[in-house]
Amino acid sequence: MSKANKTVYLDNAATTKMSGAVLKAVMPYITESYGNPSSIYEMGQRNRRAITKAREQVAAALNCPPAEIYFTASGTESNNWALHNSRRVITSEFEHHAILHAVKGDVTLLPVYDNGIVKVEDLEKALEENPDTDLVTVMAVNNEIATIQPIAEIGALIADWNKKNAEAGRGQCLFHTDAVQAIGNIPIDVQAMNIDLLSISAHKLHGMKGVGALYVRKGVNLPPFILGGGQERGFRAGTENVAGIVGFGVAIEEAVRDIEKKNAELIKKRERIYNDVMKIKRVRLNGDLEKRLCGSLNFSFEGIEGEALLLQLNMKDIAASSGSACTSGSLEPSHVLLALGLPHEIAHGSLRISMSRNTTDEEIDYFLEHLPPIVEKLREMSPVWED
Ligand SMILES: *Cc1c(COP(=O)(O)O)cnc(C)c1O
Numbered sequence: 001m002s003k004a005n006k007t008v009y010l011d012n013a014a015t016t017k018m019s020g021a022v023l024k025a026v027m028p029y030i031t032e033s034y035g036n037p038s039s040i041y042e043m044g045q046r047n048r049r050a051i052t053k054a055r056e057q058v059a060a061a062l063n064c065p066p067a068e069i070y071f072t073a074s075g076t077e078s079n080n081w082a083l084h085n086s087r088r089v090i091t092s093e094f095e096h097h098a099i100l101h102a103v104k105g106d107v108t109l110l111p112v113y114d115n116g117i118v119k120v121e122d123l124e125k126a127l128e129e130n131p132d133t134d135l136v137t138v139m140a141v142n143n144e145i146a147t148i149q150p151i152a153e154i155g156a157l158i159a160d161w162n163k164k165n166a167e168a169g170r171g172q173c174l175f176h177t178d179a180v181q182a183i184g185n186i187p188i189d190v191q192a193m194n195i196d197l198l199s200i201s202a203h204k205l206h207g208m209k210g211v212g213a214l215y216v217r218k219g220v221n222l223p224p225f226i227l228g229g230g231q232e233r234g235f236r237a238g239t240e241n242v243a244g245i246v247g248f249g250v251a252i253e254e255a256v257r258d259i260e261k262k263n264a265e266l267i268k269k270r271e272r273i274y275n276d277v278m279k280i281k282r283v284r285l286n287g288d289l290e291k292r293l294c295g296s297l298n299f300s301f302e303g304i305e306g307e308a309l310l311l312q313l314n315m316k317d318i319a320a321s322s323g324s325a326c327t328s329g330s331l332e333p334s335h336v337l338l339a340l341g342l343p344h345e346i347a348h349g350s351l352r353i354s355m356s357r358n359t360t361d362e363e364i365d366y367f368l369e370h371l372p373p374i375v376e377k378l379r380e381m382s383p384v385w386e387d
Pocket of ligand 1: 013014073074075076077079096098139141142143178180181201202203204210211212
């Protein structure tokens with residue numbers, strides 16, 4: 001067996017393996033350098049400087065000044081914070097639950113159609129119908145089907161809309177994007193894309209779990225999220241996760257380096273998977289084929305339960321997902337696939353494959369060797385399957 005008895009890990013949208021450089025960078029901060037960054041002695045101040053450096057690294061990756069970056073404990077927390085002050089919100093039907101379950105006030109949901117992409121014209125119409133909207137939040141890349149949203153176009157539309165608001169003496173509308181799945185996979189530039197608020201998470205880009213960040217453009221009036229000490233300039237209190245933050249800086253620097261080169265490799269693997277899987281009968285790709293991450297695919301197999309498929313793959317030591325990790329274990333089909341208009345029984349039989357820069361051709365070979373017989377076996381066992 002060529003995969004050397006290692007798990008074939010095709011679930012990088014759920015979390016990623018910490019990179020060697022991140023591990024090396026964080027080690028001193030979880031061993032010898034344990035001082036509190038608010039303390040005045042050298043071990044504390046050294047840790048404060050390490051946080052400053054990480055803030056610069058994150059800011060450079062997003063193209064903003066370091067003062068616009070606030071560290072949090074997760075992508076979920078960043079999303080919750082971004083929504084904290086809003087009363088009238090426009091978002092999409094297939095956001096992560098960290099948006100959909102956290103959003104307050106009056107909410108308009110934009111449709112995502114069968115290709116899994118928001119239409120800018122729909123947003124324009126929704127703004128005109130709801131001129132008091134104070135926040136638009138649309139994810140940059142969907143976490144289940146990996147479709148890329150027109151973030152630059154949405155940013156430009158809202159910038160124009162705000163010019164009209166200013167002339168009419170109305171309040172401004174902020175633009176937030178959940179970019180947790182986007183950073184490191186597609187280029188993101190908060191200035192060029194007119195983004196006011198942006199959420200990211202370290203563990204989705206080969207950093208540690210339990211650390212995220214929120215970009216808050218200067219001039220945006222967002223209230224503090226957690227009250228206590230003066231950490232994060234009084235906006236997000238609590239002693240800093242120094243090691244996690246240091247690792248985040250290194251991870252994001254690595255992640256945004258050579259995106260094109262990494263994507264050129266990933267797209268070859270993706271095409272191989274796509275071509276092979278589509279040879280299986282009665283299978284469909286979920287989400288647009290072109291406007292998607294180079295390393296990710298989501299399929300539905302007629303006549304198959306996603307959970308059963310995952311268990312069979314697990315017996316072959318292949319780790320994949322049927323949607324977001326947060327919804328697995330529930331019997332409800334994914335809200336993302338239902339938003340695409342899929343019938344329940346097809347939404348149930350879905351498989352998400354998400355690669356990373358660590359994925360090898362041998363892993364793909366192994367997966368492609370084992371998937372078709374598993375699908376066939378499950379269909380044979382199904383009382384409802386008819387050829
Ligand atoms: C993983 C994920 C989150 C949550 O991030 P955590 O750091 O795990 O809380 C939010 N949004 C998207 C799109 C994600 O993929």
